[in-house]
Amino acid sequence: MTDFDRLVYDTISLAYRSFNRVKGRIAGKPDREVRHPEWTRRLLDEFGKPDDGALNVMVTGSKGKGSHATLLAGILQKLGFRVGLFTGPHLVDFMERFRVNGQPISEADFVRYMQAVAAAADALDVPAAQYIGPVGLLSVVAALWFRDEQTDVNVFECGRGALHDDVNQIVHQGAVVAPVFLEHVRELGPTLGDVAREKAGVVTTETRWVVSSAQLEEPMAALQAASRSVGAPLYVLHRDFAVHERPGEGHVEVTVRVADREGVLHIPRIAGYMTANAAVAWIAAQQVLAMHPKRRGTAPQARAAGAPTGLAPGCAAPNAASPVAVPLDLTGLRFPGRMQVVRSRPLTLVDGTIHAESAKYVRAWVEQCRPAKVGCIVGIPQEKDIAGVLAVLAPAVDFFIATKAQNPHLVFSHDWVRDSSARGLDVAATDRLEDAVHLADARLGANDVLLVVGTQSLVGEALAWFRAPTRRLWSDTPEGGARA
Structure with a gap:
């Protein structure tokens, strides 16, 4: 520094x-x-x-x-x-x-x-x-x-x-x-x-x-x-x-x-x-x-x-x-962390989804893409609507990976991982976003889709990890490149 x-x-x-x-x-x-x-x-x-x-x-x-x-x-x-x-x-x-x-x-x-x-x-x-x-x-x-x-x-x-x-x-x-x-x-x-x-x-x-x-x-x-x-x-x-x-x-x-x-x-x-x-x-x-x-x-x-x-x-x-x-x-206007595509292979979307209503837009986007396989990293605090998000996304997602944001003020629980596995969902868990991305990438091909959804703290970590642009609100003003 x-x-x-x-x-x-x-x-x-x-x-x-x-x-x-x-x-x-x-x-x-x-x-x-x-x-x-x-x-x-x-x-x-x-x-x-x-x-x-x-x-x-x-x-x-x-x-x-x-x-x-x-x-x-x-x-x-x-x-x-x-x-x-x-x-x-x-x-x-x-x-x-x-x-x-x-x-x-x-x-x-x-x-x-x-x-x-x-x-x-x-x-x-x-x-x-x-x-x-x-x-x-x-x-x-x-x-x-x-x-x-x-x-x-x-x-x-x-x-x-x-x-x-x-x-x-x-x-x-x-x-x-x-x-x-x-x-x-x-x-x-x-x-x-x-x-x-x-x-x-x-x-x-x-x-x-x-x-x-x-x-x-x-x-x-x-x-x-x-x-x-x-x-x-x-x-x-x-x-x-x-x-x-x-x-x-x-x-x-x-x-x-x-x-x-x-x-x-x-x-x-x-x-x-x-x-x-x-x-x-x-x-x-x-x-x-x-x-x-x-x-x-x-x-x-x-x-x-x-x-x-x-x-x-x-x-x-x-x-x-x-x-x-x-x-x-307004087509050049950016909305950092909201339905933001941060990588092309596999196509990766980051969104601040913490309840069922916003999850509907993520699912609609996935269905438009029609990929062969979809993985989803989930980092939602326990007081938010984890069950609602899962209910909306599960029909369109092949596997989930639970993770946590490194924000000490937020409380995350992996209890839902056990419950979801018992219901037949393919769910894994890790405490860090980077590890979750590596686990997901190992299961996805270049033409598949990865979703990263969760609280704003997790979204910020994801945008930083993928080097996504956040400083400028208009896409015609360049600033750095995304992680390949």
Whole structure:
């Protein structure tokens, strides 16, 4: 490790210093009791409110937050905006969390901003029983960097919640809500209603519009109540706008229809399962177009893209010459760790599959490939839906190999290996991903398929092992090669 590498490593650790001081005392307690996001707000104020003069969009939800954020940032960039994107967690490189127009922050810039933010945090009178969350400190870094980079729009991804999430302290005029379901019950609450209230906290007094995926009854009720309380219009997929998809040559054509207008997006074929996410992102982009004074009606793509009716109060629609949109080409957009092909022989797919619903897309992809043999490496923590994933994938997979991510905060159990073997499935187990890959490769030919599915930590390990690209979000900017 070089001296600079050590400096970067030590600087990253500054983001966790406040949390590490109290983590033993707060473990297992709900966010509403132990998180104090107001300290992130204090920190932003100390730096002159770098978020206050920007147009920001906050993304929350339980499933697909990262892809919603990435799609929205990609659409806005194609429409001519300079776009900041803050996401988390990272998969391979810590700098993945911060991007402008798809390009990550440099390590030197990160060190400069993070050291300044950490020093300011140390000067705050945070009580001994409280802390400033790591994502809060990092969101301040992002806000400062975006301000200095003079971005037009910034997209921020919340952590697990919103109401008590530090990132949500960023002033945001727009809110995007991915599907919400029961998750993180220890931190967010034991019922879907509890989770829904936390997620609906993304709607703040500054929020002027909300765009949501289709939701279950309780999350929908919470979003409607939150939106009404601040007078922000709420646009919901399948209620206020519709989406249709059509396979194209090397892409999926996604058409979003609202009133007498439509938008057309071309997304990568491998990401065809994201059509609903793309529709939500497109509607959110129209809201940005309508309210941004610098770009309103100026970019040719924006004029062609049109805008939905019922825009946020005080927002004028862009100059749309036609109700039919010119397709926006997003086929070069990457979604690291989501249905990502990382090797060609055998064809190897990595995906963050931890429940049955996402496993359905993996199975559909396998069935399209029609290989002779399919192996599947599984690294899913014991509290996730291992049984559901196996039930979906088993008819399309010849053998499974259970493994573990090297994340000490995750608990893995191989009990399911014994149970699955008793039911006749071909299952082996090993504790390390590298060993699992070698075992799988020994049983597969060059024209077969290998799946690597599991938690984000395992996905990150897989992407690093196969040297898959993660730093840049657009495929036309080269960065290293994949493992042969």
